[in-house]
Amino acid sequence: MTAIDIGLPRRLVEFELDGEPVRVPENATILDACTAAGTKIPTLCQGDTLQPANACRVCMVEVEGSRTLVPSCSRKVEPGMVVRTDTERTKTSRKVVLELLASATDLSTTPEVKGWLEETGAEPERFGPPAPPSDDRDHRQPGEHEVPDGMTAATVRQPVKVDNDLYVRDYGKCILCYKCVDACGDQWQNSFAITVAGRGFDARISTEFANPLPESACVYCGNCVEVCPTGALSFKAEHDRRENGTWDEERQTETTTICTFCGVGCNLTLHVQDNEIVKVTSPHDSSVTHGNLCIKGRFGWQHVQNR
Amino acid sequence: MDLQFLSSTPTDDERAAVDAAVAGQAPSRDLLLPALHAVNDRVGWISQGALNHICRTLEVPPADAYGVASFYSLFSLVERPKRVVHACVDLACKVNGAERLTDALTDAFGPASGKTGDVTWLRSPCLGVCERAPAALVFQAGEPATEQLLAPVASEALVEVATLGPSTVDVPTLVPQQGDGGLRLLKRIGVVDPTSLDDYRATGGYSGLRNALLLGPVGVIREVSDSKLMGRGGAAFPTGRKWDATARQPVRPHYLVCNADESEPGTFKDRVLIEGDPFALVEAMTITAFATGCAKGYLYLRGEYPKALHLLENAIAKARERGFLGENIMGHQGFSFDIEIRRGAGAYICGEETAIFNSIEGFRGEPRSKPPFPVEQGLFGKPTVVNNVETLVNIPLILTEGCEAYARIGTAGSSGSKLFCLSGNVRRPGVYEVPFGATLGELLELAGGVPEGRELRAILLGGAAGGFVRPDELDLKLTMEDARAAGTTLGSGVVLVLDDTADLGGFLLRIAAFFRDESCGQCVPCRIGTVRQEEALHRVVGGKKLSTGGDDLLVLREVGQVMRDSSICGLGQTAWNAIESAIDRLGALEKPLERGKRA
Ligand SMILES: Cc1cc2nc3c(=O)[nH]c(=O)nc-3n(C[C@H](O)[C@H](O)[C@H](O)COP(=O)(O)O)c2cc1C
Numbered sequence A: 001m002t003a004i005d006i007g008l009p010r011r012l013v014e015f016e017l018d019g020e021p022v023r024v025p026e027n028a029t030i031l032d033a034c035t036a037a038g039t040k041i042p043t044l045c046q047g048d049t050l051q052p053a054n055a056c057r058v059c060m061v062e063v064e065g066s067r068t069l070v071p072s073c074s075r076k077v078e079p080g081m082v083v084r085t086d087t088e089r090t091k092t093s094r095k096v097v098l099e100l101l102a103s104a105t106d107l108s109t110t111p112e113v114k115g116w117l118e119e120t121g122a123e124p125e126r127f128g129p130p131a132p133p134s135d136d137r138d139h140r141q142p143g144e145h146e147v148p149d150g151m152t153a154a155t156v157r158q159p160v161k162v163d164n165d166l167y168v169r170d171y172g173k174c175i176l177c178y179k180c181v182d183a184c185g186d187q188w189q190n191s192f193a194i195t196v197a198g199r200g201f202d203a204r205i206s207t208e209f210a211n212p213l214p215e216s217a218c219v220y221c222g223n224c225v226e227v228c229p230t231g232a233l234s235f236k237a238e239h240d241r242r243e244n245g246t247w248d249e250e251r252q253t254e255t256t257t258i259c260t261f262c263g264v265g266c267n268l269t270l271h272v273q274d275n276e277i278v279k280v281t282s283p284h285d286s287s288v289t290h291g292n293l294c295i296k297g298r299f300g301w302q303h304v305q306n307r
Numbered sequence B: 001m002d003l004q005f006l007s008s009t010p011t012d013d014e015r016a017a018v019d020a021a022v023a024g025q026a027p028s029r030d031l032l033l034p035a036l037h038a039v040n041d042r043v044g045w046i047s048q049g050a051l052n053h054i055c056r057t058l059e060v061p062p063a064d065a066y067g068v069a070s071f072y073s074l075f076s077l078v079e080r081p082k083r084v085v086h087a088c089v090d091l092a093c094k095v096n097g098a099e100r101l102t103d104a105l106t107d108a109f110g111p112a113s114g115k116t117g118d119v120t121w122l123r124s125p126c127l128g129v130c131e132r133a134p135a136a137l138v139f140q141a142g143e144p145a146t147e148q149l150l151a152p153v154a155s156e157a158l159v160e161v162a163t164l165g166p167s168t169v170d171v172p173t174l175v176p177q178q179g180d181g182g183l184r185l186l187k188r189i190g191v192v193d194p195t196s197l198d199d200y201r202a203t204g205g206y207s208g209l210r211n212a213l214l215l216g217p218v219g220v221i222r223e224v225s226d227s228k229l230m231g232r233g234g235a236a237f238p239t240g241r242k243w244d245a246t247a248r249q250p251v252r253p254h255y256l257v258c259n260a261d262e263s264e265p266g267t268f269k270d271r272v273l274i275e276g277d278p279f280a281l282v283e284a285m286t287i288t289a290f291a292t293g294c295a296k297g298y299l300y301l302r303g304e305y306p307k308a309l310h311l312l313e314n315a316i317a318k319a320r321e322r323g324f325l326g327e328n329i330m331g332h333q334g335f336s337f338d339i340e341i342r343r344g345a346g347a348y349i350c351g352e353e354t355a356i357f358n359s360i361e362g363f364r365g366e367p368r369s370k371p372p373f374p375v376e377q378g379l380f381g382k383p384t385v386v387n388n389v390e391t392l393v394n395i396p397l398i399l400t401e402g403c404e405a406y407a408r409i410g411t412a413g414s415s416g417s418k419l420f421c422l423s424g425n426v427r428r429p430g431v432y433e434v435p436f437g438a439t440l441g442e443l444l445e446l447a448g449g450v451p452e453g454r455e456l457r458a459i460l461l462g463g464a465a466g467g468f469v470r471p472d473e474l475d476l477k478l479t480m481e482d483a484r485a486a487g488t489t490l491g492s493g494v495v496l497v498l499d500d501t502a503d504l505g506g507f508l509l510r511i512a513a514f515f516r517d518e519s520c521g522q523c524v525p526c527r528i529g530t531v532r533q534e535e536a537l538h539r540v541v542g543g544k545k546l547s548t549g550g551d552d553l554l555v556l557r558e559v560g561q562v563m564r565d566s567s568i569c570g571l572g573q574t575a576w577n578a579i580e581s582a583i584d585r586l587g588a589l590e591k592p593l594e595r596g597k598r599a
């Protein structure tokens, strides 16, 4: 994942994208090619700093000769491939996948999704009114479920988890994209504090035995929050402001600087609202951090504000 | 790795169980599933202390191990009674009165999943004994854990065993066609002693391996390719092609995985093969390994098959003792191979050919994205052959009689004979062997047809992932190509018969519930689609409407189409097949379904 390109010439692969011949470097994904060609494909579980999880299935495209649609985020371009992004089949798939997600999940803080729902004509309401929140999702046994009556649509709505001072887990917004687990695990942080637990619709992000975060292996690097595409994970400072209605991105400025705590020299982006730091992120294209920080860089800014 | 563990400590029992399970082996993540089984078997559930001890021993992060343990329905992560009754509520048992059993269990022990008292009971997906429906499995944790399969069972008998505890009763494994000289795959079932290697050899056992060793790996692959054998696990992929692709991979080692996870509702042929002729599977795996260059084979056996487990353990041990496994097999210098059994723990999805790798490796049994395919990167990232039990059991036959003789059986497109699992409303349920090309009607006749005075209503072909056919389609020739042409599938060989007493609506609802329960949850179309499918089906079957008044058949169709198009694996891709065929082929669901006439 280093950004240092040693410049080995890569062969070009030619294929057909929506009727036009396109050439991309070998190993490019269909999504890479679409992005280069200016074709917009929605994605949710795809992460610029992570390996594809292939889980959300909003990026599906049609590849000639394939029985099923294929995920553009992970499928590599092959010479002679014929790809279509805008057929009835891909449109139906995109619409229904978004409907399914929206019917089960609170997507109010997922960027862009509102537009996609409108564009595709999604009607999540057609599955029925959302079932009330439940507080037993952390302990459901795989392979069994309550028999539904069909008059409400099951959802992942549940109480917000606030069990530490630094970040909040609102899994009613979680689309199970696997990004936080991958960031916490062997792709970046190697802390392995969280996992996907349970199975099927009851699958969920969890610590061991759903223990509170302070009892887990979490080191509060916030790297899971950094990659979460839905706002299911958010910094407490942001969560509290959203709760009391004072979160306002319009009024925020972003300043990228260098962390002063140690010699690694991580890039920090300070999000400032009303002269207060409200969030710290790191540029995903930074060759030092790839978006990752430690607890000090991520959360150690209170002293700056002691006035 | 600098892992953080929990502060909880194991009890002496828990520690002993884990230590015994990993004794003599280098600690590694792939021992996670066996270690979880060991604790669950001895104590009945997996506590924080026990999980922590497993994690310390195997150097697995506790969260990861929890993610794995909570994936499997046979494990409990909360304390529960040591005695657990798994009452099958799946298709064949449902048709044969499973509800009476669950009612009796509720009366005796309270609602399902109770956490107190001496006994708890669970609704179980298909237990793989549909020919003796209704079935239940009584499990008792301890050292050793004991299990008793009761099938068929009456309510009073089940409650009695549940109250007193399981005992070992050996019910012989039989097939209805026993004694029929034309049997090939089933010829030893019920006839030879499944514990005796001598009996196996006296009935032609190990002549296939002997021939294979003479032919050499390339020759064996040629025989299997020319036999036109196709996989019997459901996907009908040419076996020779799979073997050839694996054998050619320069990367070593290669692995063999025998898929004995048999969990497709209505399927029980692999269990019958293993229980009646376990040495045949051991020989078949050995030939496969020889041909494809595998040094090690994993036999992934469904967790709910205790009798098959014991017989396989015995067969492998005896084969090893006598030089049919291990080093220089049958005196062939340089050919070494051994088999390790891995028990599943209650997850249909682990029969998917890449989920099975994750399960064996100690990860959640989630299917992997393909490509890469197993022949390139399979188990532990190495080239791997995955074959179904029935597929493999054909191999010694091909090697003894030769590919030409083999290919003469069946049809041009589907060679050999095929096992079918007949269950439901049929007079003589069981596993039947017929050459490909027999008709559905002939098969049904072999099994005696529907009970006296009843009328055939529909047949579910291929399992929950298959489809329905109508009573006027009995002249369907049972071949891969005819099934495809007729827009249906033979799948894993399920032939589940429904007569005019069957509650078709309830049956469809069970199929929908099954897919919802068994979805791994990884991808959106399947994870949420199977839920919406079940909900919409409840409305359609129950004659209900949402106030928004949408068209629920359209909901079913669109969700079904997208599950088929955009799910990662075959589970989601087929989760709508049976319901779709009930609508399109049987014309069901057009109006609210009444329960069966006499049910
Ligand atoms: C959800 C799912 C469950 C499966 N379960 C089984 C199984 O229990 N046993 C089996 O042999 N194949 C099962 N399969 C098929 C396997 O993926 C694979 O095709 C088969 O084991 C290959 O062996 P074969 O070529 O000998 O048939 C399943 C597939 C899916 C999608």
Ligand code: SF4
Residues within 6 Å of the ligand: A180, A183, A184, A189, A191, A192, A193, A194, A217, A218, A219, A220, A221, A222, A223, A224, A225
């Ligand atoms: S804050 Fe860091 S250690 Fe904690 S769960 Fe998130 S990624 Fe893992």
Ligand code: SF4
Residues within 6 Å of the ligand: A173, A174, A175, A176, A177, A178, A179, A180, A181, A205, A224, A227, A228, A229, A230, A231, A232, A233
């Ligand atoms: S919490 Fe966020 S990052 Fe983690 S799986 Fe859910 S949506 Fe994805």
Ligand code: SF4
Residues within 6 Å of the ligand: B349, B366, B367, B518, B519, B520, B521, B522, B523, B524, B526, B527, B567, B568, B569, B570, B571, B572, B573
């Ligand atoms: S289709 Fe279903 S079972 Fe298969 S990967 Fe997706 S969620 Fe899992």
Ligand code: FES
Residues within 6 Å of the ligand: A042, A043, A044, A045, A046, A053, A054, A055, A056, A057, A058, A059, A060, A071, A072, A073, A074
């Ligand atoms: S972005 Fe491709 S599957 Fe999620």
